[in-house]
Amino acid sequence: xxxxxxxxxxxxxxxxxxxxxxxxxxxxxxxxxxxxxxxxxxxxxxxxxxxxxxxxxxxxxxxxxxxxxxxxxxxxxxxxxxxxxxxxxxxxxxxxxxxxxxxxxxxxxxxxxxxxxxxxxxxxxxxxxxxxxxxxxxxxxxxxxxxxxxxxxxxxxxxxxxxxxxxxxxxxxxxxxxxxxxxxxxxxxxxxxxxxxxxxxxxxxxxxxxxxxxxxxxxxxxxxxxxxxxxxxxxxxxxxxxxxxxxxxxxxxxxxxxxxxxxxxxxxxxxxxxxxxxxxxxxxxxxxxxxxxxxxxxxxxxxxxxxxxxxxxxxxxxxxxxxxxxxxxxxxxxxxxxxxxxxxxxx
Amino acid sequence: xxxxxxxxxxxxxxxxxxxxxxxxxxxxxxxxxxxxxxxxxxxxxxxxxxxxxxxxxxxxxxxxxxxxxxxxxxxxxxxxxxxxxxxxxxxxxxxxxxxxxxxxxxxxxxxxxxxxxxxxxxxxxxxxxxxxxxxxxxxxxxxxxxxxxxxxxxxxxxxxxxxxxxxxxxxxxxxxxxxxxxxxxxxxxxxxxxxxxxxxxxxxxxxxxxxxxxxxxxxxxxxxxxxxxxxxxxxxxxxxxxxxxxxxxxxxxxxxxxxxxxxxxxxxxxxxxxxxxxxxxxxxxxxxxxxxxxxxxxxxxxxxxxxxxxxxxxxxxxxxxxxxxxxxxxxxxxxxxxxxxxxxxxxxxxxxxxxxxxxxxxxxxxxxxxxxxxxxxxxxxxxxxxxxxxxxxxxxxxxxxxxxxxxxxxxxxxxxxxxxxxxxxxxxxxxxxxxxxxxxxxxxxxxxxxxxxxxxxxx
Numbered sequence: 001x002x003x004x005x006x007x008x009x010x011x012x013x014x015x016x017x018x019x020x021x022x023x024x025x026x027x028x029x030x031x032x033x034x035x036x037x038x039x040x041x042x043x044x045x046x047x048x049x050x051x052x053x054x055x056x057x058x059x060x061x062x063x064x065x066x067x068x069x070x071x072x073x074x075x076x077x078x079x080x081x082x083x084x085x086x087x088x089x090x091x092x093x094x095x096x097x098x099x100x101x102x103x104x105x106x107x108x109x110x111x112x113x114x115x116x117x118x119x120x121x122x123x124x125x126x127x128x129x130x131x132x133x134x135x136x137x138x139x140x141x142x143x144x145x146x147x148x149x150x151x152x153x154x155x156x157x158x159x160x161x162x163x164x165x166x167x168x169x170x171x172x173x174x175x176x177x178x179x180x181x182x183x184x185x186x187x188x189x190x191x192x193x194x195x196x197x198x199x200x201x202x203x204x205x206x207x208x209x210x211x212x213x214x215x216x217x218x219x220x221x222x223x224x225x226x227x228x229x230x231x232x233x234x235x236x237x238x239x240x241x242x243x244x245x246x247x248x249x250x251x252x253x254x255x256x257x258x259x260x261x262x263x264x265x266x267x268x269x270x271x272x273x274x275x276x277x278x279x280x281x282x283x284x285x286x287x288x289x290x291x292x293x294x295x296x297x298x299x300x301x302x303x304x305x306x307x308x309x310x311x312x313x314x315x316x317x318x319x320x321x322x323x324x325x326x327x328x329x330x331x332x333x334x335x336x337x338x339x340x341x342x343x344x345x346x347x
Numbered sequence: 348x349x350x351x352x353x354x355x356x357x358x359x360x361x362x363x364x365x366x367x368x369x370x371x372x373x374x375x376x377x378x379x380x381x382x383x384x385x386x387x388x389x390x391x392x393x394x395x396x397x398x399x400x401x402x403x404x405x406x407x408x409x410x411x412x413x414x415x416x417x418x419x420x421x422x423x424x425x426x427x428x429x430x431x432x433x434x435x436x437x438x439x440x441x442x443x444x445x446x447x448x449x450x451x452x453x454x455x456x457x458x459x460x461x462x463x464x465x466x467x468x469x470x471x472x473x474x475x476x477x478x479x480x481x482x483x484x485x486x487x488x489x490x491x492x493x494x495x496x497x498x499x500x501x502x503x504x505x506x507x508x509x510x511x512x513x514x515x516x517x518x519x520x521x522x523x524x525x526x527x528x529x530x531x532x533x534x535x536x537x538x539x540x541x542x543x544x545x546x547x548x549x550x551x552x553x554x555x556x557x558x559x560x561x562x563x564x565x566x567x568x569x570x571x572x573x574x575x576x577x578x579x580x581x582x583x584x585x586x587x588x589x590x591x592x593x594x595x596x597x598x599x600x601x602x603x604x605x606x607x608x609x610x611x612x613x614x615x616x617x618x619x620x621x622x623x624x625x626x627x628x629x630x631x632x633x634x635x636x637x638x639x640x641x642x643x644x645x646x647x648x649x650x651x652x653x654x655x656x657x658x659x660x661x662x663x664x665x666x667x668x669x670x671x672x673x674x675x676x677x678x679x680x681x682x683x684x685x686x687x688x689x690x691x692x693x694x695x696x697x698x699x700x701x702x703x704x705x706x707x708x709x710x711x712x713x714x715x716x717x718x719x720x721x722x723x724x725x726x727x728x729x730x731x732x733x734x735x736x737x738x739x740x741x742x743x744x745x746x747x748x749x750x751x752x753x754x755x756x757x758x759x760x761x762x763x764x765x766x767x768x769x770x771x772x773x774x775x776x777x778x779x780x781x782x783x784x785x786x787x788x789x790x791x792x793x794x795x796x797x798x799x800x801x802x803x804x805x806x
Contacts, residue, residue, distance in 0.1 A: 070461025077454025080446025
């Protein structure tokens with residue numbers, strides 16, 4: 001039962017890393033799109049791609065949190081005590097980001113859109129960084145389960161910072177791949193080219209960053225490094241490398257739809273590898289059995305979530321089918337175009 | 348460590364598994380939590396009530412084909428989506444705060460109450476999916492399918508709040524676990540979920556959702572009415588929203604009475620704080636106003652109505668009501684806050700019920716809307732007033748629970764984070780929420796400034 005609950009957390013993490021990560025990455029590209037006029041086309045595509053799905057994507061984070069505090073309450077309390085500062089900053093980022101994005105859709109002037117866009121884009125970069133530092137800190141064994149206390153050293157160590165940077169890069173990479181495909185669907189060849197170039201560039205950077213991260217792990221989080229370079233952990237890492245390389249090849253050859261799946265697989269394999277490498281511990285020094293809530297709770301949780309998934313999976317499939325078949329998507333419009341005086345009934 | 352006095356609490360207490368130092372009064376953490384809830388709860392009201400109102404108007408459109416019904420339903424659905432987006436982020440903050448502010452509460456009792464949040468997560472997820480499909484589905488999905496995709500939003504909005512309120516009910520009436528040697532054992536999550544406080548809290552809050560959302564929305568159209576906008580579009584907005592609120596507000600009085608008697612039964616000290624009753628009294632009076640002096644446990648000033656409290660709390664004018672003196676001072680909540688919050692809630696609730704009754708009677712007897720300008724001014728004021736009553740009600744139940752986070756089992760001071768610097772965090776949070784409030788107000792003005800005809804023009 002405890003194993004199933006841990007698996008649920010990792011499934012949730014994977015989904016959040018892929019879907020939420022892509023949303024964060026969209027913010028990264030929004031930030032780097034250039035001035036209002038030059039970046040208007042890129043931002044219009046981002047607005048169109050994210051609007052129907054970002055709330056559902058974000059709920060995966062809440063899913064991870066509630067399963068964690070139910071199934072592994074002590075570990076949850078210890079993690080949140082230790083990483084008080086980055087988690088508080090991440091929470092602020094969540095407020096700013098979600099609100100600014102929701103409001104930008106209703107902006108009436110280019111200046112309003114500019115301010116809201118800047119808030120959305122900046123928080124999209126800062127937020128995954130802080131969440132990444134927490135995961136990195138956990139991986140580096142910074143949580144003292146027996147006597148947790150808030151610690152700034154825990155999230156500013158080399159592993160934590162590396163994980164933060166990688167989280168930002170990973171999101172940007174996923175997002176570039178997804179947006180290249182979306183640009184083709186929106187029939188915007190120049191945006192297709194732009195995101196293809198971005199995907200290739202950031203893909204190489206992210207790959208190099210991941211290899212560099214392994215060296216950081218070797219010196220600062222030896223147990224995790226050993227887990228990732230032997231047995232099942234190694235298999236997951238190799239799978240991730242293979243999927244990443246395949247993604248680059250697919251993008252090089254303009255096959256974006258397939259690249260969506262391989263890019264997601266590359267990220268999922270890393271999360272899976274982390275799980276395989278740390279088994280059977282939940283936190284370094286805390287085994288699954290020690291951390292798990294009593295069986296009655298775990299059973300109730302698994303039954304509840306299983307019942308929920310019966311409803312959720314068809315609903316999610318329906319949403320993504322509608323989105324991918326362009327039933328829900330708004331017609332494409334560069335973000336700065338909306339504010340041109342040609343739009344008759346706007347003030 | 349604890350002076351349990353003459354009457355020790357019945358249940359064995361726990362101090363938490365993380366074992367950090369107790370932080371007496373935990374004021375900053377409580378302020379942050381209260382602020383976050385105050386921001387989130389009004390949005391929850393819209394999550395509960397607004398989808399049903401939207402589908403009602405949508406249904407009118409499907410039956411009649413009148414474009415102003417469609418324009419209204421579509422406009423409202425856009426507002427609902429924006430409020431939902433804000434609710435997603437403010438709700439995420441709350442789940443972070445479970446860990447950030449109350450790590451020992453989650454670590455110790457997560458195994459008991461957590462499953463409710465698992466279910467709530469599922470409901471929230473479904474809501475997020477279907478609200479996106481519904482709002483982006485206007486003019487894109489087949490008419491029938493589109494209407495049907497709205498129904499899960501109503502159900503999940505209700506079910507999600509059920510789960511969260513069940514946890515709050517559990518904090519006030521903790522069941523579904525045992526305590527042995529200061530440790531929580533034998534958790535039964537579903538028993539905890541269906542605790543004795545769940546039903547009245549749920550129905551009280553559910554109706555509050557309709558009261559708050561109904562009066563706020565009606566207020567917008569009442570203001571438009573005063574400015575002379577009285578076309579079919581604005582009239583429908585007013586009548587539908589006001590009808591929901593006007594039916595819920597009088598019902599709320601009856602449910603409130605039920606809730607009061609449940610509190611008398613399960614949390615007599617909370618009731619004593621609500622009513623400012625220092626000593627156990629037979630045929631207790633109901634005190635309006637007054638000021639409680641904690642040092643010598645007396646109530647000064649205020650208007651006493653003889654025997655009314657006994658009558659209200661127990662439906663018997665001579666019933667004995669337990670006073671604050673039955674527990675040591677350390678176990679008493681801050682009486683004045685609870686006492687005044689309760690009176691504000693009841694006062695406003697009564698006014699709103701009268702306003703609603705006036706509307707329903709006029710509509711029923713004369714088959715028309717009230718004509719007086721003062722009625723419309725009253726409706727404009729009713730939205731903010733309903734919000735105040737909502738928050739006052741939650742202050743009553745949550746401050747009335749103090750000093751316990753899990754009633755008579757775990758103290759707030761044992762569950763709070765040992766971190767410093769919460770003052771800074773609180774200040775930042777205040778600033779961020781102020782920005783959020785300004786932004787949402789700006790957006791709603793922007794939406795209402797757009798001509799409704801735009802909603803039916805195919806873009």
